[in-house]
Every structure is written in structure tokens, then in C-alpha cells.
Amino acid sequence: MTKQTYVPGTHPSLPPPKGTTGIAYWLKMNLFSSLSNSVITLLAIYLLYLAIPPAINWLFLDATFVGTSRKDCAPDGACLAFIGERFNLFVYGFYPAELRWRVNLTAILLVVASAAVLWDKIPARKYMLWFALAYPFIAAWLLLGGLGLESVSTHLFGGLMLTLTIGVTGIVCSLPLGILLALGRQSNLPIIKYFCIGFIEFIRGVPLITLLFVASTMLSYFLPPGSTFDLLLRVLIMVSLFASAYMAEVIRGGLQALPKGQLEAAESLGLNYGQSMRFIILPQALKVSIPGIVNTFIGLYKDSTLVIVIGLLDPLGIGRASVADSAWLGLSTEVYLFVAIFFFISCFGMSRYSLYLENKLNTGHKR
Known part of the structure; x- marks a missing residue:
């Protein structure tokens, strides 16, 4: 038997031992x-x-998929005909049927804007980011109308559209506000520092449902007589402020996790405070804080269901109102299951993107 020799680096890989694959x-x-x-x-x-x-x-x-009332449903299966019958109501709320193309277009543009922000390999990303910056104004124009489009009152918003409006607005606004509050809490200027501390501790010490009640009822007592302040806008402001306080603490934890030498090294390079935070400190702190940031986003997204207590009908509110109809009495299980699946898909998608981002930005050595 002759001994086979190989040039260094050309030896073929041997198969794994038996029983290990x-x-x-x-x-x-x-x-x-x-x-x-x-x-x-x-x-x-x-x-x-x-x-x-x-x-x-x-x-x-055993489920029933087609029907106009509960009488058409089989007794031993899910009455999914109810979901199909009220599907448009679950999605669009009370938005006028002839104008729902605007909601669909807004949703499509949201996907485009989100792709530009979340994935760095998307074609023409530089120009897509400019579109993402303009998207909030485009979405408001499409949904509310004006400038050539028929106006739609926000009291007609409901269903999944309302949930996405509150969730996306809260997520987009709370992150930059949270960063500013976290930096302000560590500021050397007493006025800024104690203002941020007071705001964060007050908001974190009050339930969101209380803030929503304040936004919907008590705020009108502090406004001049005869003035109006859109309810949905009040809710968006309160939700964004509430989430920003929690976001600030998450980001502060990321800032404190960095060694003090990082800031000292940035200063030794001649960078001022703004440059140090922009190029050295915040990128590292945000990377460390990714799990907490996404967890806060998910919590905010699920808390959007609390708007039912102030009269706004999200999918859960519409479902509860629908099962009160005599034609569909007793179908709460199907409603809660439908809403649960929607929130699970949304939150699971955010969680998976968080893992993707962590792996992408990981610079350590994995086993």
C-alpha cells in the first residue's frame, strides 16, 4: 500500500466520524x-x-369560512366566516370605502421606506433614505387628505390601520427622543440633567392608561375655550413621550456599558463632544442596546391596544364591538385569536430583525 502525499494546503477534508451527523x-x-x-x-x-x-x-x-351570521357556522368548529365578513372593518376601521386605496398606498410606501432604513444593501439606498425622511409627511397627507385630496377625520381611523399608525409613530419618535433624554441625563449642565431626570422618572412612574386618560379628557380643561386638539394627535404625543422615557433608560444602560476610555480616546483625537457621540460613543452604545430597544418597541406596539379605553377602536376594540352584534354573539374566541395572530406576526418579525442586526453588527469572536 503506497502512502499518498499532498502539497501543504491541498489535503482533502476527511469525512466526520460516524454517528456525529x-x-x-x-x-x-x-x-x-x-x-x-x-x-x-x-x-x-x-x-x-x-x-x-x-x-x-x-x-x-370543522371550521366555517363562509356565512352571514353565526347560524351558518358549524357548532364544533371555528366560525371564521365572522372574520371574513368583518375583515375590511378589522383592517380599515371606518375609513371611507372609496378612499381605502390611500391606506393601501400608505402601507406600500411604508414597506419601501422601512426597507431603506433597515437594510443597507437595498439599491439606491442614498435616495431611498431621503424618501424615508419625507415619508411621515407623505403618509399624513394620504391618510388625512388636503392639498387636492378629500379630507378624512381621524375619528374614522380604526382597526389595523390605527394600530400601525400609533405603533410606527411611537417607534419613530421615541428613539431620537430617548437618545436626547439619555444624553441629557448624563449632561454636566444641571438644568438639562435634572429636567431629563424629572421627565423620565415621572413618565416611568405613571401608567400609560393614565396618560391616555389625561390626553383624552383632562387636557381639554387646560386649553382655551372653543379650541380643539385632535384626539389621535394627543394619543400619538403621549405614546411617543411614554416610550421615549423607557427608551432613554435602555440607551443610558448602553452608554454606561462602554469603558470611559472610549470617550477619552475620542477626545485625544481632537473630537469635540458632538463628534465623539456621533462617531464613537452612540454607535457602540446603540449596538449594545439593540435587544432592549427592540423589546421597548414591542412593548409599545402591544400597548397600542390600550386606546380602546378612550374610545379609539383598534382591532381588539372593533372585535369586541362586532361580537356585540346579535348576529355574531359569543365569538370572542375567534376575535382574540385573530388579534393574537396579527400581533404575534408583527412582534416576531421585529424580534427576528433584532437578531439579524445583532449578528450583523457583532464584532466579537464567536465560538
Whole structure:
């Protein structure tokens, strides 16, 4: 038997040892690596066996997808005909049917603007970022009207459109406000520092539902007689301020996680305070704070359902109002399931993007 020789660097890769690859190895290492893990795995499989078949039967096999009232639905399945019958109401609220193309166009433009901000490899990103900066004004024009478009009152906003309006506005406004509050809290100027501390601690010490009540009822007592202040605008301001206080603490944690030497190194290079924060400190602090920032975004997005207490009908409010109809009484399970799926998809998407961004910006060494 002759001995094969190879030029250094050209030796072919050897196959992995037997039994260390494949599905069987993965199951052994992840689900049956010990006696306790094996017991937990078998118990989980048994519980899934008990839960999944009835759920599939109720949600798909025995469900009713077409109908005009609960009388048309099968007694043992989900009455999804209710969701189909009220789908436009769930999505658009009370927005005029002939003008809903404006809501659709706003949603499409939101995807375009978000892609420019979230992905750096999108074509013509430089020009797309300018569009993203102009998008809030374009969206307000499309949804509210004016300048050639028929005006639509905000009291007609509802459903998923209202949730996205509150959530996206709160997310976009709370991040820059949170950065300013976090920097202000660490300022050497006492007036700025204590103002930021007072604002953050006050907002964090008051429930959001209380602030919404203040925005919807009590604020009118402090306005001049006869003046009006749009309710949705008040809600957007309160939600943004509420989220910015929590965002400030998340970002402050990121700032404190950085060694003091980072700022000293920036100063040794001749950078002033603004340049140091822009090019050295904030990029690192925001990277460290990504999980907390996205967690705050998700919490804000879910808290948008609280607007039901001040008369604004998000998907949950519309669902509760719809099941009060005598034709659809008793279908709260379908309503809550529909709303839960919508929020799960939205929040799960934000969570996955957070992981993508963390991995992309990671500069450490992984095992």
C-alpha cells in the first residue's frame, strides 16, 4: 500500500466520524442528551399530541369560512366566516370605502421606506433614505387628505390601520427622543440633567392608561375655550413621550456599558463632544442596546391596544364591538385569536430583525 502525499494546503477534508451527523445525532444531542431531557421531550410530545389534533379540527377541518351570521357556522368548529365578513372593518376601521386605496398606498410606501432604513444593501439606498425622511409627511397627507385630496377625520381611523399608525409613530419618535433624554441625563449642565431626570422618572412612574386618560379628557380643561386638539394627535404625543422615557433608560444602560476610555480616546483625537457621540460613543452604545430597544418597541406596539379605553377602536376594540352584534354573539374566541395572530406576526418579525442586526453588527469572536 503506497502512502499518498499532498502539497501543504491541498489535503482533502476527511469525512466526520460516524454517528456525529444527521438527524439521529441532532435528536440525541438536543432532545435526548440526558434522562431529564428525555423525560421532558417525551412529555412535550405527549402534550402536543393531545393539543394539536383538536386545534387543527377546530381551526381548519370543522371550521366555517363562509356565512352571514353565526347560524351558518358549524357548532364544533371555528366560525371564521365572522372574520371574513368583518375583515375590511378589522383592517380599515371606518375609513371611507372609496378612499381605502390611500391606506393601501400608505402601507406600500411604508414597506419601501422601512426597507431603506433597515437594510443597507437595498439599491439606491442614498435616495431611498431621503424618501424615508419625507415619508411621515407623505403618509399624513394620504391618510388625512388636503392639498387636492378629500379630507378624512381621524375619528374614522380604526382597526389595523390605527394600530400601525400609533405603533410606527411611537417607534419613530421615541428613539431620537430617548437618545436626547439619555444624553441629557448624563449632561454636566444641571438644568438639562435634572429636567431629563424629572421627565423620565415621572413618565416611568405613571401608567400609560393614565396618560391616555389625561390626553383624552383632562387636557381639554387646560386649553382655551372653543379650541380643539385632535384626539389621535394627543394619543400619538403621549405614546411617543411614554416610550421615549423607557427608551432613554435602555440607551443610558448602553452608554454606561462602554469603558470611559472610549470617550477619552475620542477626545485625544481632537473630537469635540458632538463628534465623539456621533462617531464613537452612540454607535457602540446603540449596538449594545439593540435587544432592549427592540423589546421597548414591542412593548409599545402591544400597548397600542390600550386606546380602546378612550374610545379609539383598534382591532381588539372593533372585535369586541362586532361580537356585540346579535348576529355574531359569543365569538370572542375567534376575535382574540385573530388579534393574537396579527400581533404575534408583527412582534416576531421585529424580534427576528433584532437578531439579524445583532449578528450583523457583532464584532466579537464567536465560538
